[in-house]
Amino acid sequence: MVDDVVSEPLAPARGRGHLGRMTSSPAARAAASGAQKSGTSAPAPAALLAWYDRHRRRLPWRAEPGRQADPYHVFLSEIMLQQTTVKAVGPYFTGFLARWPTVSHLAAAPLEEVLSAWAGLGYYARARNLHACAQAVVARHGGRFPDDEAALLDLPGIGPYTAAAIAAIAFDLKASPVDGNIERVVSRLYRVAEPLPGAKPRIKALAAALTPAERPGDFAQAMMDLGATICTPRSPACSLCPWMEPCDARAAGDAALYPVKAPKGDKPKREGVAFLAVRADGAVLLRTRPDKGLLAKMTEVPSTPWGPKPEAPEGHAPLKARWRALPGAVEHVFTHFALTLKVLRADLGAGTPAPAGHRWVTPDGFDAEALPSVMRKVLAHGGVE
DNA sequence: GAGGCGTGGCG
DNA sequence: TCGCCAAGCCT
Known part of the structure; x- marks a missing residue:
């Protein structure tokens, strides 16, 4: 049950937390609202999937609708997309795929060539791990990515998010990747008051509870597309959202305040x-x-x-x-x-x-x-x- | 578990 | 202009 992981007491919240009262901090406001599930219904995966079928983004690493994505393509794109925009990744993904068409090609490449091809994309540990991971896939799994979340998690450079993303997107296994998009969507759906990063476990549990047994891969990508195009950080387009009805933050009119984040120190x-x-x-x-x-x-x-x-x-x-x-x-x-x-x-x-x-x-x-x-x-x- | 680890774009 | 942000992982 979803409410098991929500600690705030149940209370009606319509009309509260309105944007008219913006004097306190987001954290204080969100905590003071103290409400859960003021939306009129539970978020239905079918509603999101129907939206996704009409509005999904066409991206270089995505399979055509109804087709299975190549695990190597999913892997390569997921590593590149870590903390990096779709636009920045595009040419790098295309270039890598042209130069190293399979994971075995990538594993056989000299690290220096991989690093120079990665130059400009940032977070260079990803390139070193990408290379090490390709070699591990060849050594441990015969050059085929394992269709198993735990085995994926064991590979270098693949953490909880990426393991779940590959399992769901490449193999359509019931896994629940939680990235920044999904954190934002879920924290708004349930109006999660606790600030990040402390709220991560709760958001993760909420996301897992939402994930359907059918089309988990499309569901994960739908969540990300929703976060990237509708449920955006600054000014979310709630009126276009397939989950407008069940969304607590939409009901309260304060979606832009979520996710609540702990204040960060000055940059030296x-x-x-x-x-x-x-x-x-x-x-x-x-x-x-x-x-x-x-x-x-x-x-x-x-x-x-x-x-x-x-x-x-x-x-x-x-x-x-x-x-x-x-x-x-x-x-x-x-x-x-x-x-x-x-x-x-x-x-x-x-x-x-x-x-x-x-x-x-x-x-x-x-x-x-x-x-x-x-x-x-x-x-x-x-x-x- | 908090901090190290890039870069470019946007409001 | 500048802080925030983008499909996190590792130690």
Whole structure:
């Protein structure tokens, strides 16, 4: 029973929590409303599936209606879509599939090629795990993805969400993936007052209770499409929603307040100095970052360490040269800090050798490098590329 | 379990 | 302009 996982007392809530009273915090308001299932009925999977049959998005990794999706396509797209928009993933998905048409092809590829193909998409641990996962699928399962949620969960880079998504979408098993879309849909349906991330277990249980035995894969994708196109974060189009009737937040008129989230702290700033060495033939001095940590194994322009305070560049330059400060700086925001990078440039003779651990790369070789966006910015700032 | 881990777009 | 956000995972 769905109500088993909802702790708030049952109370009528129509007319309460109206947008007219917006003086308290979302958390306080949501808690004060204290109501559950003020919608007029239980959310029916059939209503959502009927909506999905008419309004489903056509996406490169999706099978035609009524057809089975290729597990490798589902896997590849799900990894790429982690914390990443559909639009950004599109060309990467197409490119990967063209270059590595099966999981066995991907497993056989050198990691460096996978990293350079992934460059620009972000969260590079995903690319390393993607590669490791492909190799594990070949080694453990003979090159076929297991049609079993627990076995999928055991693979590198596949967590609870992705295991459930592949099980449901590729194999039509009764599994309930919960991503940000589904968290939002469910938290509004039931007007979940507890803030994230604490509310995750409850939302997960609610989502599982909603999942039908028939067409669980379409149901999961329908939930995501609903969250992406109707039940959006800012201004949800409730009047177009197939679940308008049973939705508690719609009844209360405060859907945009959900999901409630715990307040987050300020983002710290870091600064550093990058050394852009340019040889007379146009080659730039690059190196590979360490195996672990931020941007692991990716290509970088040499720089001082990035710290809270600007560090003196002396002693960090990769080679002895006449370094000149370029005007301005490169700004880049990572997940957990904002970076300001000043750039020093030096122009060197064509025969200058690369110091140990470094290499000269001409601009026509940049595409073969695993250059993250922040480093592309540095190169562009220095007039290279 | 809280924090590390990218990037680009949008209101 | 800038904080928020997008199909999370790992440690």
